[in-house]
Amino acid sequence: MNLHETQILETVLVVLAVVIVRRILGQILKKIYLNLDLQERRFQLVNKIKDIILYLVALVFILTIWSVGQNEIFLFVSSFLTILGITLFAQWSLLSNITAGIILFVNHPAKVGDRIHVIDKEFNISGDISDIGLFFISITTDEKMEITIPNSLIFQKMVEIGNSTFNESG
Known part of the structure; x- marks a missing residue:
């Protein structure tokens, strides 16, 4: 088995792991939601956040499998965060609305x-x-x-x- 075939197999395994972990975590979150009698809207939001985090972790694994260098990943992430920071600083009210939204959702x-x-x-x-x-x-x-x-x-x-x-x- 050559390197390319090994990378494809490892990528398929990561995707299968994501599907399995996503389903298991979804069932656990559903039980918590039902036991604590939370609002459906909050459950949906927490479920989306779980999916985003899981997909980002899978992306990091896949990028590592395909030998994308840490320097390239770091350059991309730092460039993205710089642009995002400039955008949010230019729209300070936007940032305050996001922060207030999170506080309202969690603690209000x-x-x-x-x-x-x-x-x-x-x-x-x-x-x-x-x-x-x-x-x-x-x-x-x-x-x-x-x-x-x-x-x-x-x-x-x-x-x-x-x-x-x-x-x-x-």
Whole structure:
């Protein structure tokens, strides 16, 4: 068996390992989700993050199998992170919305389906949280209007949390 055939076989084994590990971790996460009675939206997001991390690890293994040098990988990653850093620095509000979105998702008492009232002297907004995204939180008002508010604004304002009237199934 020559080097090229060995690399193809190792790549196939890595792909099979990813499929098996992805399925096993998915089942474990599903059990945790059911035992802790978490929201479906949060489970989907955690599942996506699991897949991204798993695919990145598999990519590193495959690049190593195919003898891509560490210097080339480091050059690519550092170039990508530099461009990303410049972009985020140029759009500071974008970075603050992402950070606020993560904090809202992990630590804020308001969750999808909760009724909230954003207390602001210029714009008083009340409604049910229909989605918490990476940049915006979506609120469905009593008039069935969909309002999106930047996460950083929700994070900075006082928010009153009440009972839910939002129906997650539609």
